[in-house]
Amino acid sequence: MDTRKVQITGGASYMITLPKEWIQSLNIKKNDTLGLVIQPDKTLTITPYTTTEHTQKTKKLDADTITNPAYLYRYLIGSYIAGYNNIEIKSQKKLTPPIKNAIRTFTRTAIGQEIVEETENRILIKDLLNPKEMPVENTLKRFYLIVKGMHEDAINSLGTYDKQLSEDVIKQENETNRLHWLIARHLNLIMNDTTLATTMNTTTWTANSYYRVSMNLEHIGDHAVIIAKNNVEIKEKKIDEKTLTDIKNASKQAITILNESMESLFKKDINTAQKNMDLMEKLQTQCQQIHTRLQHQKNPTTVQLSYITTSIERTGEFSKNISEQMIDYLV
Secondary structure: OOOOHHHHHHOOOOOOOOOHHOOOHHHOOOOOOOOOEEEOOOOOOOEEEEEEEOEEEEEEEEOOOOHHHHHHHHHHHHHHHHHOOOEEOOOOOOOOOOHHHHHHHHHHHHHEEEEEEEEOEEEEEEEOOOOHHHHHHHHHHHHHHHHHHHHHHHHHHHOOOOHHHHHHHHHHHHHHHHHHHHHHHHHHHHHOOHHHHHHOOOOOHHHHHHHHHHHHHHHHHHHHHHHHHHHHOOOOOOHHHHHHHHHHHHHHHHHHHHHHHHHHOOOOOHHHHHHHHHHHHHHHHHHHHHHHHHHHHOOOOHHHHHHHHHHHHHHHHHHHHHHHHHHHHHH
């Protein structure tokens, strides 16, 4: 670690000298403006960058090397999450229709990504979303409401034979992916740019905590989809009233855990998070009783109902994880 002694000039101003090697490597001149960022731990970051222009990064992908459209799509998602502002896909020959289709699927899926230049052998994608205009907490609130609604719709379609409602839940999986990728992207942007973190009134610790919550919300959405898919398989097969009632009661308990966990996050309430941890034990008992009853039934819906019950329990577990993460964050 390089150290400097604090000097006082004019009786009021505190000064330190800056490392000559650092100044020369960045070609800093007299009267140039430097940015000062006070970090949450009271350390001070000195940066030559006072705008976000320096963070403009371009990822170049070779379509002659990445010939599989599915692989290219994954590369595009990875580049997006990594925080690249521009993604260039280029080939020595004409881009094939499957490759172009993978690129357009990506731009329709990832938030803020648009094709700004296109020739027969080159496509340039640019990020048009200003992260400051879409705060992570707002995105997380929307994410929570979507997955909560997905779970409730999936359960409501059980026993009502509402195939359309179940299929709507399945379709919403793409939306949950979009939001999770956006939160992951914001985390990487903030980790690579302290000025952005300050502008967005957040910290890398907060962004990382919200990303961990987002991972659990994505899993909850995945299990809502599993419930909906099993509902479709059940079709109009009869479910006995006792089992149906118990499954819906277990679902309500899982959603209660989710609601309490998210409330502890938004209100920064560690006591709510602590109390919420105890709710999982009741849900586990409810789900175990359902599984035991299903094992003794000779019913064509037994397998599907067992999967649904497991997904309800997993929903509660991922919701409980959010409370645990909030305790870590707020302590």
